[in-house]
Amino acid sequence: MHETLLHIKQFFKTWTGRDNRWLAVPCTIAALLVLAVAVKSCQGIVYLNSxxxxxxxxxxxxxxxxxxxxxxxxxxxxxxxxxxxxxxxxxxxxxxxxxxxxxxxxxxxxxxxxxxxxxxxxxxxxxxVGRDLDPEEYATHCDTTKGYLMLVNRLHYLDENYKPRHLVTINKNFTYEENKADSAAVEAFVAMQEDCKQQTGAQLMVNSAYRSFQQQISTYKRNDKRFVARAGKSEHQTGLALDITSLQHPMRGPFDTSAEGVWMRENCHKYGFILRYPKKQSHILGYSYEPWHLRYVGVKTATRVHDEGITYDEYYAFYIENS
Ligand SMILES: [Zn+2]
Structure with a gap:
């Protein structure tokens, strides 16, 4: 500061030809005030444009x-x-x-x-979840590189050639007819049905699992359109979805309220499954409640979806697509 004043004094000395310290100080203050007002005005202009x-x-x-x-x-x-x-x-x-x-x-x-x-x-x-978008315009290919986390719905479809790599046949004790599914999903189902049997006395049964694109075309034609997706937009083509009821309650309605149906919904996340179309969020997804349709996503993700109480579509949008 002292040095600055000396410089200013020198400047005035050169300018006036005299050593006038009393002129240097007020002039410096005036200059600083002008500078401060100018800066403030610039800030004001910038703010008005912010x-x-x-x-x-x-x-x-x-x-x-x-x-x-x-x-x-x-x-x-x-x-x-x-x-x-x-x-x-x-x-x-x-x-x-x-x-x-x-x-x-x-x-x-x-x-x-x-x-x-x-x-x-x-x-x-x-x-x-994209319910505000028209699928005709916005539907895109499902990102199958996500593996167990892939999302298939109205906006994310599989093409007719997609086939899961690890399909295995489900033990005939757990199905009414031959059914195949992804090996990890089948392993998880076997563990789940065992615990369910121990705790409720009922035998869980797989009604439907992997369905190819071609099979889905005929399933769609045969069934209630409220519950069946069009070919390419069905999770069953991933090999990761299982439709389950029980030997004791083979019909979907009675299974929903049965002890084993309740047990399955409350515990399936521990084995890596989520209830894909829950009752309380059917107005969000636009899919009817399906107490029988489970989707394998692995224990970590299933537990998080369950704990947060959101649908998988919401989970996928927020935690996978958004990150
Ligand atoms: Zn299903």
């Missing part, structure tokens, strides 16, 4: 505008600003557990056209 300010002006309190700017990327924030309106659901959506920033526009669009008053968590779930 997304935080623009979002704030749409009616979002400053704290909410800051949160939105932090969570959304530049393009998403621009898109929110372009809407030119305040959406009361924007901030509650961002705070949701399974919020995916890339889906932000679609959440708001869904909310806008929703007439049934869906909750924020339902909007998040419905959009994350």
């Amino acid at each position: 997304n935080e300010h623009k979002i704030n002006r749409l009616g979002y309190p400053l704290e909410e505008a800051r949160l939105l700017v932090t969570v959304l990327n530049e393009a998403q924030a621009d898109s929110l600003i372009a809407r030119q309106e305040h959406d009361t659901l924007a901030v509650p959506l961002v705070k949701e557990r399974y919020f995916i920033a890339a889906n932000f526009d679609r959440y708001l669009a869904y909310h806008k056209r929703d007439t049934l008053g869906a909750s924020t968590s339902d909007i998040i779930a419905v959009v994350n």
Whole structure:
């Protein structure tokens, strides 16, 4: 500081030809004040152009505008600003557990056209699983490199040539007719049916397991379309899905409420299975409740899906596609 003053003194000495320390100090202060005002003005101009300010002006309190700017990327924030309106659901959506920033526009669009008053968590779930998208336009190939974690549904399909690599025949004691499935799924089923038998006295039976693309075409034609997927969009083609009832309750309805049916739903995750189409989320997936349809995903994933109480489609969108 002392050295700076000496420099300024020298400057004034050169300029005025005199050694005038009393002129140097106020001039320096004045110069610094001008500089401070200039910096402040620049900051003001920058702020007026910031997304935080623009979002704030749409009616979002400053704290909410800051949160939105932090969570959304530049393009998403621009898109929110372009809407030119305040959406009361924007901030509650961002705070949701399974919020995916890339889906932000679609959440708001869904909310806008929703007439049934869906909750924020339902909007998040419905959009994350792609129920807001038209399969005719948005369906893509299933990523089979995900192995046991692959997702097959209306938006993710298998082509007619896909065949699982590790198909094995299920022991005839556990099926009514010849059925094949992935070896890991069969091994897990054998362990599960053994424990189920010990604890409930009932024998679990596999009604249907692997179905080829061609078999699925005829299954679709023969059955209730509410419960059967079109060829290429059925999990049964993965070899990882099993339709199960019991020897004691072979019909699907009675099996649902039977002791072994209840036991299977409560315990299947311990063996690596998930209930693929649960009752309480049928409005999210758009698939009817299927208490008999289990899907093998491995113990770790099945336990997490079970513990978090979400569907596999939601799990896949949030933990696999989003990461
Ligand atoms: Zn099934």
